[in-house]
Amino acid sequence: MGKDVVKVALLGCGVVGSQVVRLLDEQADELAARVGAPVELAGIAVRRPQRHPELPADLVTTDPAQLVARPDVDVVVELMGGIEPARDLLLDALKNGRSVVSANKALLAEEGEALATAARESGADLYYEASVAGAIPLLRPIQQSLAGDRIRRVAGIVNGTTNFILSAMESTGAGYADALEEAGRLGYAEADPTADVDGYDAASKAAILASLAFHTRVTAADVHREGIRDVTATDIASARALGCSVKLLAICEQVDTAAGPAVSARVYPAMIPRSHPLASVSGAFNAVFVEADAAGPLMFYGQGAGGPQTASAVLGDLVAAARNKVIGGRGPRDTAYAHLPIQPMGDVRTRYHVNVDVHDRAGVLAAVASVFAEHEVSIATVKQEGGKDGDDRGHGDDGPTPATLVVVTHEASDAALRATVEALSGLESVRGVASVLRVEDLGRPASALGGAQ
Numbered sequence: 001m002g003k004d005v006v007k008v009a010l011l012g013c014g015v016v017g018s019q020v021v022r023l024l025d026e027q028a029d030e031l032a033a034r035v036g037a038p039v040e041l042a043g044i045a046v047r048r049p050q051r052h053p054e055l056p057a058d059l060v061t062t063d064p065a066q067l068v069a070r071p072d073v074d075v076v077v078e079l080m081g082g083i084e085p086a087r088d089l090l091l092d093a094l095k096n097g098r099s100v101v102s103a104n105k106a107l108l109a110e111e112g113e114a115l116a117t118a119a120r121e122s123g124a125d126l127y128y129e130a131s132v133a134g135a136i137p138l139l140r141p142i143q144q145s146l147a148g149d150r151i152r153r154v155a156g157i158v159n160g161t162t163n164f165i166l167s168a169m170e171s172t173g174a175g176y177a178d179a180l181e182e183a184g185r186l187g188y189a190e191a192d193p194t195a196d197v198d199g200y201d202a203a204s205k206a207a208i209l210a211s212l213a214f215h216t217r218v219t220a221a222d223v224h225r226e227g228i229r230d231v232t233a234t235d236i237a238s239a240r241a242l243g244c245s246v247k248l249l250a251i252c253e254q255v256d257t258a259a260g261p262a263v264s265a266r267v268y269p270a271m272i273p274r275s276h277p278l279a280s281v282s283g284a285f286n287a288v289f290v291e292a293d294a295a296g297p298l299m300f301y302g303q304g305a306g307g308p309q310t311a312s313a314v315l316g317d318l319v320a321a322a323r324n325k326v327i328g329g330r331g332p333r334d335t336a337y338a339h340l341p342i343q344p345m346g347d348v349r350t351r352y353h354v355n356v357d358v359h360d361r362a363g364v365l366a367a368v369a370s371v372f373a374e375h376e377v378s379i380a381t382v383k384q385e386g387g388k389d390g391d392d393r394g395h396g397d398d399g400p401t402p403a404t405l406v407v408v409t410h411e412a413s414d415a416a417l418r419a420t421v422e423a424l425s426g427l428e429s430v431r432g433v434a435s436v437l438r439v440e441d442l443g444r445p446a447s448a449l450g451g452a453q
Ligand SMILES: NC(=O)c1ccc[n+]([C@@H]2O[C@H](COP(=O)([O-])OP(=O)(O)OC[C@H]3O[C@@H](n4cnc5c(N)ncnc54)[C@H](O)[C@@H]3O)[C@@H](O)[C@H]2O)c1
Pocket: 011, 012, 013, 014, 015, 016, 017, 045, 046, 047, 048, 062, 064, 078, 079, 080, 081, 082, 085, 103, 104, 105, 106, 130, 131, 132, 134, 187, 188, 189, 190, 191, 304, 305, 306, 307, 310
């Protein structure tokens, strides 16, 4: 309390950490004026000092535990990533009354409860705005500005790397591997980019968003997760033909089920109408819709990844934590009081776009349609591509001609659609189900969302 200088331990100095060091130096006077005291680095923990000749040698250490334990440290800024050693370091810091700023969504989504408990018990601050949607102020509006409202849904694009890849595939026809490599080069991708392309990063962010929006504890393991690895150029062309784009969405909803309120949290690629504002979010930009009872829909848009962009959010948190050290007071407490159950994915209802490869012969359409009907999945449209009249693949006239039935359904439960796909695969006239993509209508009012019907 009443500090005349705020000392910061920085853990990790990569894409984001190096930008934090730069901004702390370049904006030192303004930050001091805003905080009420100078904000100074006490030390910077790195793995390989020889890779950081630009850093003041007297600040660099390879021992983050020793740095965190130093009595002069007021705030620990963690930008290493990964679960360990970050988890133990931050728990130690919080237990000893050091405030913590972190961009580590994987850690927050897995260990949020332990970290929040440690912060609450010692009276330290725990801020993590940079962990979700990079530069976009999103967690603070949810946690503070909307604290008097009731949030029903948080949905949008929260992973810059996959949005960059899907945008490139759609706009320039770029290959998946080339677009991923470019995202890594630009500093968007995680150290292990499978976290991005397989949806783990977005699932961690969805867990953090759902926890804050619905005042309940949601972990990454509670989030249904599908990545973009299986999205093909054909899927993107199919989407275009329907007037849609393919986006990796994170959707968090509070739903009313027969057993009472529950939370649905899910991440998957889906077709969305090109007229929807999310469809025009391209590159590493993120956009998130928040729907609250009184406020109505709100949209948050900006750069969701990148060194300087993410450092902006880290600095915002650091100023808040440092101000509290100087003038007293604490940041917002964890409010996970609601203890809501997770809605099973099988009960979630969306529309689907299904490509069924068939043998083009009499009765195949009826056979396929009856499988959908048997599982109570109502077909909205069906179109045949290829086949006897449209096929140009040069096979002989001996057997049935291959064709593809492109089926778009009305809303159906995930469980019913899965059972339909399994039954289709067993039909003699079906060569295989080539792809299944959800079609999301994010325009439904959240108040109309229900559970299984
Ligand atoms: N890059 C982005 O756009 C972005 C955006 C939002 C959040 N984040 C998050 O910010 C964090 C950092 O991301 P980044 O992109 O800067 O990663 P990065 O890989 O560029 O940097 C991490 C740095 O931490 C160092 N490090 C790791 N373990 C260490 C240890 N035990 N001791 C000392 N140093 C260690 C690494 O050597 C590396 O230099 C991650 O949690 C990431 O998820 C990144």
